Amino acid sequence: MNFAELIGHLGQHTVDGLSKGAIYALVALGYTLVYGVLKLINFAHSEVFMIGTFAVVGAWTLMGATDNPPFGTMILLLVGGLIAGVAASGATAVAVERIAYRRLRRMNAPPLIFLITAIGVSLVLSETFGLWQGRLVKGMPNVLPRKVVFTIGNTTIDNRQLLTVVAALVMMFALDQFINRTRYGRGVRAVAQSPDTAALMGVNKDRVIVLIFLLGGLLAGAAALLYNVRYGNTRFNVGFLLGLKAFTAAVLGGIGNLRGALLGGLLLGVVEVYAATLTSSAWEDVAAFVVLVVVLLFRPTGLLGESLGRARA
Amino acid sequence: MSDLVGATEIPEHEAVLEVDHVTLRFGGVVALDDVSFDVRRGEILGLIGPNGAGKTTCFNAMTGVYRPTSGEVRFDGQRITGKKPHQINRIGIARTFQNIRLFPEMTALENVMVGTDSQHFTSVPGALFGLYRVRAKPEELPRVDGTNGLFRAWQRTRRAFAKVLGRSRRMLEEEAGERKALALLKFVGIADRANELARNLPYGYQRRLEIARALATEPKLLCLDEPAAGFNPAEKEDLLQLIRRIRDLGYTVLLIEHDMRLVMGVTDRIVVLEFGKKIAEGAPAEVRDNPKVIAAYLGVPADAA
Amino acid sequence: MTDTLRRINDVRRQAAGSVGDRWRALPRWQRAIGFLAFVVFLYYLPYLGIPGLIWLRTDTTPQGNDWAGVLFICAVYVLIALGLNIVVGLAGLLDLGYVGFFAIGAYSVALFGSTQSPVVEALQNRFGLSPEWAVAWAICLPIAIMFTMISGVILGWPTLRLRGDYLAIVTLGFGEIIRIVARNSTFTGGPQGIAAIPGPQGAPSADNTIFGLVDAKPWYWLALSVILVVVIGVRRLENSRVGRAWLAIREDEDAAAVMGVPGFKFKLWAFAMGAAIGGLSGFLFASRNAFIDPTQFNVNLSILFVAMVVVGGAGNMAGVALGAFLLAYLPERFREFSDYRTLAFGVALVLIMLLRPQGLIPSRRRARELHDRAEEVPANV
Numbered sequence: 001m002n003f004a005e006l007i008g009h010l011g012q013h014t015v016d017g018l019s020k021g022a023i024y025a026l027v028a029l030g031y032t033l034v035y036g037v038l039k040l041i042n043f044a045h046s047e048v049f050m051i052g053t054f055a056v057v058g059a060w061t062l063m064g065a066t067d068n069p070p071f072g073t074m075i076l077l078l079v080g081g082l083i084a085g086v087a088a089s090g091a092t093a094v095a096v097e098r099i100a101y102r103r104l105r106r107m108n109a110p111p112l113i114f115l116i117t118a119i120g121v122s123l124v125l126s127e128t129f130g131l132w133q134g135r136l137v138k139g140m141p142n143v144l145p146r147k148v149v150f151t152i153g154n155t156t157i158d159n160r161q162l163l164t165v166v167a168a169l170v171m172m173f174a175l176d177q178f179i180n181r182t183r184y185g186r187g188v189r190a191v192a193q194s195p196d197t198a199a200l201m202g203v204n205k206d207r208v209i210v211l212i213f214l215l216g217g218l219l220a221g222a223a224a225l226l227y228n229v230r231y232g233n234t235r236f237n238v239g240f241l242l243g244l245k246a247f248t249a250a251v252l253g254g255i256g257n258l259r260g261a262l263l264g265g266l267l268l269g270v271v272e273v274y275a276a277t278l279t280s281s282a283w284e285d286v287a288a289f290v291v292l293v294v295v296l297l298f299r300p301t302g303l304l305g306e307s308l309g310r311a312r313a
Numbered sequence: 314m315s316d317l318v319g320a321t322e323i324p325e326h327e328a329v330l331e332v333d334h335v336t337l338r339f340g341g342v343v344a345l346d347d348v349s350f351d352v353r354r355g356e357i358l359g360l361i362g363p364n365g366a367g368k369t370t371c372f373n374a375m376t377g378v379y380r381p382t383s384g385e386v387r388f389d390g391q392r393i394t395g396k397k398p399h400q401i402n403r404i405g406i407a408r409t410f411q412n413i414r415l416f417p418e419m420t421a422l423e424n425v426m427v428g429t430d431s432q433h434f435t436s437v438p439g440a441l442f443g444l445y446r447v448r449a450k451p452e453e454l455p456r457v458d459g460t461n462g463l464f465r466a467w468q469r470t471r472r473a474f475a476k477v478l479g480r481s482r483r484m485l486e487e488e489a490g491e492r493k494a495l496a497l498l499k500f501v502g503i504a505d506r507a508n509e510l511a512r513n514l515p516y517g518y519q520r521r522l523e524i525a526r527a528l529a530t531e532p533k534l535l536c537l538d539e540p541a542a543g544f545n546p547a548e549k550e551d552l553l554q555l556i557r558r559i560r561d562l563g564y565t566v567l568l569i570e571h572d573m574r575l576v577m578g579v580t581d582r583i584v585v586l587e588f589g590k591k592i593a594e595g596a597p598a599e600v601r602d603n604p605k606v607i608a609a610y611l612g613v614p615a616d617a618a
Numbered sequence: 619m620t621d622t623l624r625r626i627n628d629v630r631r632q633a634a635g636s637v638g639d640r641w642r643a644l645p646r647w648q649r650a651i652g653f654l655a656f657v658v659f660l661y662y663l664p665y666l667g668i669p670g671l672i673w674l675r676t677d678t679t680p681q682g683n684d685w686a687g688v689l690f691i692c693a694v695y696v697l698i699a700l701g702l703n704i705v706v707g708l709a710g711l712l713d714l715g716y717v718g719f720f721a722i723g724a725y726s727v728a729l730f731g732s733t734q735s736p737v738v739e740a741l742q743n744r745f746g747l748s749p750e751w752a753v754a755w756a757i758c759l760p761i762a763i764m765f766t767m768i769s770g771v772i773l774g775w776p777t778l779r780l781r782g783d784y785l786a787i788v789t790l791g792f793g794e795i796i797r798i799v800a801r802n803s804t805f806t807g808g809p810q811g812i813a814a815i816p817g818p819q820g821a822p823s824a825d826n827t828i829f830g831l832v833d834a835k836p837w838y839w840l841a842l843s844v845i846l847v848v849v850i851g852v853r854r855l856e857n858s859r860v861g862r863a864w865l866a867i868r869e870d871e872d873a874a875a876v877m878g879v880p881g882f883k884f885k886l887w888a889f890a891m892g893a894a895i896g897g898l899s900g901f902l903f904a905s906r907n908a909f910i911d912p913t914q915f916n917v918n919l920s921i922l923f924v925a926m927v928v929v930g931g932a933g934n935m936a937g938v939a940l941g942a943f944l945l946a947y948l949p950e951r952f953r954e955f956s957d958y959r960t961l962a963f964g965v966a967l968v969l970i971m972l973l974r975p976q977g978l979i980p981s982r983r984r985a986r987e988l989h990d991r992a993e994e995v996p997a998n999v
Contacts, residue, residue, distance in 0.1 A: 431878025
């Protein structure tokens with residue numbers, strides 16, 4: 001085990017892990033929102049993310065993006081990409097709910113049926129993109145070239161890492177405010193705690209559920225933009241592994257718990273980077289699965305435990 | 314019903330179940346507050362109290378569904394607090410549920426057979442490989458009675474095999490279980506619908522099926538949680554007779570009920586709970602006239618407030 | 619659109635439903651003869667020459683695969699479905715990592731039976747045995763079963779007390795862990811996998827007259843015989859205290875516990891039995907292919923397995939066998955559309971779950987259960 005490398009560059013690896021984990025966190029929020037209210041593992045969420053990445057690339061192509069654009073154009077590209085990603089992901093999420101899950105809810109289907117349907121939808125979406133866009137990796141212009149912004153000791157923090165983490169924190173804060181301070185957010189918490197009572201109190205359950213899926217989709221769209229900026233490529237099946245890791249992050253933090261998703265995502269990113277440094281990059285993916293299994297065995301409620309229903313989400 | 318329980322030589326009035334200063338807290342709510350009482354062998358004890366008094370909670374604490382925060386429950390002198398529900402059932406307590414928890418997609422017979430299963434031993438290896446074989450009695454061997462010559466030959470081979478190999482414990486337990494289950498269904502009076510799904514049975518049948526299933530586990534103590542809820546007077550009278558018959562066979566019965574006439578009519582003693590505390594205990598006549606009990610049910614009269 | 623589909627489905631269901639009832643109404647000996655005839659037909663299948671049915675064979679198209687080979691794969695999948703049916707259908711546990719047991723069974727015979735396996739080579743060196751020595755094929759079978767059952771217990775022990783969907787994710791993780799360990803470890807042969815896996819006649823060679831590499835028919839018949847044995851075994855379990863316990867646990871585990879059913883013990887047994895059958899099918903699979911590598915045991919396969927069971931009709935053996943057969947056979951039969959295979963699979967999953975969640979041949983219990991659930995829905999949902 002390569003402890004020397006890890007200890008020697010602990011700061012760097014931590015920063016890398018945090019920025020990686022921020023993307024996980026944003027996607028994890030989508031899983032946790034849906035699970036907290038519907039008790040459903042939305043397998044299709046990974047494809048919501050994937051579609052976001054392709055939408056961003058599409059927008060950039062439309063806007064004529066090139067490598068290393070001037071500052072003004074870069075901002076435009078980022079904003080344009082964000083809008084495209086958010087719109088596409090949000091629309092996909094809502095569509096999936098309307099077409100597939102709503103009918104299952106009407107039938108009061110048991111969890112196994114939901115699970116299989118979600119998997120089916122996930123396959124349909126990823127395969128459709130695989131056939132349409134091809135199975136090869138899709139490259140894209142380098143819209144935000146890497147530039148070191150801070151240096152602390154032997155740790156460098158670059159613009160992408162900064163953007164990712166700051167964006168995730170800002171969005172997390174906004175979501176938190178929304179859930180805890182607004183009327184719609186109250187509706188979400190009410191439905192999460194007790195759907196029938198909420199309905200009796202005049203909350204439109206269907207609308208709240210659409211809202212939840214939409215929120216999850218929006219966040220996944222934002223994550224898609226950040227992912228594209230950082231990795232510079234995407235693929236029809238990029239959603240599978242990332243989705244599984246994001247779900248692990250949600251479980252780690254406490255499924256149904258919004259802050260837990262953030263914490264879980266960041267923590268998972270760091271754990272992954274540490275594990276890869278200690279052993280080799282081949283074992284990186286295993287880290288997520290091992291974390292998943294260990295958390296579920298020893299602390300199934302996750303680190304922060306509480307669910308969406310409570311006020312302190 | 315030949316295997317009587319409680320048929321050993323035990324002095325009268327010995328406690329079969331002791332609830333010893335049991336307190337049960339759920340977060341801030343005190344569901345049971347230092348409750349103590351005994352259930353004596355062979356008696357029918359009534360557990361009454363207004364809604365929310367903690368009667369079903371008490372049942373749950375006794376049968377291992379909840380774990381008391383403090384205090385002890387003892388059965389035949391043996392400590393059972395903290396044991397798992399299925400262990401407590403093996404030790405000798407069976408119960409029915411206030412809101413009927415049958416296995417809806419299984420037939421009445423199958424429901425009762427789950428109860429008889431608890432007294433059997435077949436597990437996966439035994440069932441798979443047909444282990445623990447026993448010599449077959451002549452009347453148990455497959456018959457040779459076909460008209461077709463080919464069919465008779467097949468029947469004869471089967472008979473020969475059965476003679477040599479005997480019968481597996483799985484088959485024996487299946488047959489014994491089915492016999493016993495049918496007998497129990499007859500005892501509670503619902504044998505005519507033995508092969509119907511529990512879900513489709515009329516309400517009265519469902520309640521009695523629960524009792525049959527509980528009896529199938531061969532308990533010493535039978536706990537009935539509002540067995541007469543939703544019954545009309547005639548049905549309640551039938552139930553009363555059934556409970557008396559059960560006691561006459563040697564079972565001890567603990568009964569939660571709201572219907573005062575039923576409780577007064579069938580119980581030997583009564584324990585009264587209110588807000589998780591025991592407020593009275595004694596013979597039916599005493600309890601009925603106890604001012605605390607009256608106040609608990611009817612409220613304190615306006616002029617005495 | 620879903621409404622038209624539903625109406626078509628209702629018509630079909632009414633037509634098919636009466637078939638099921640009429641079958642059950644037949645006297646027992648007639649059903650026995652019918653079943654026997656069906657079994658004979660199954661053994662005859664590799665020779666399928668009945669005009670009108672020849673189009674079923676996969677080798678009629680130029681890209682088509684060897685028909686007996688396809689039948690063998692179908693048989694292996696049917697075996698898997700039977701095993702997973704115990705876990706998912708009978709006991710009601712969501713297992714998304716079943717491929718792990720399949721892999722353990724395959725690797726058991728590979729690691730102990732192949733002269734090229736690192737484990738065998740280590741044993742050869744340790745005990746001074748000849749380089750041609752390996753564990754006999756027949757001995758590898760109990761080894762495979764033992765390892766899979768042990769891993770089933772190890773996986774089940776801490777996880778079976780988890781809530782349904784959590785169990786699904788943990789098992790998914792388990793399946794992936796098995797695959798990645800197989801890929802990254804040296805003792806498993808790493809990403810190259812292991813070759814020279816023996817069959818009933820020993821190590822793969824041109825001298826193997828019956829169980830050779832080319833003719834798949836004996837392999838198919840072997841797998842078919844194993845299926846029959848397993849079916850008999852599972853029926854015995856169903857008609858016993860064990861099967862009833864599994865059902866009771868699935869319906870209402872807490873009420874079952876109060877009635878004396880040790881829920882945890884029986885759930886663990888369901889896991890172990892399912893694992894053993896999964897290992898058995900992996901064992902057969904590896905023996906026929908003579909070569910395995912980690913890429914063959916990915917999570918997509920796990921999902922396929924669960925789909926077979928749920929789409930076929932969880933809880934009853936005929937249903938899951940049909941589901942398995944279809945999901946193994948259809949991609950082979952329509953090979954020219956292999957690009958659209960996964961897409962079609964996804965679409966089929968969604969459609970079937972939305973229109974006929976009880977599966978193609980539902981157990982009557984399951985159909986009623988889903989129907990009753992649908993009626994329980996409160997008005998304001």
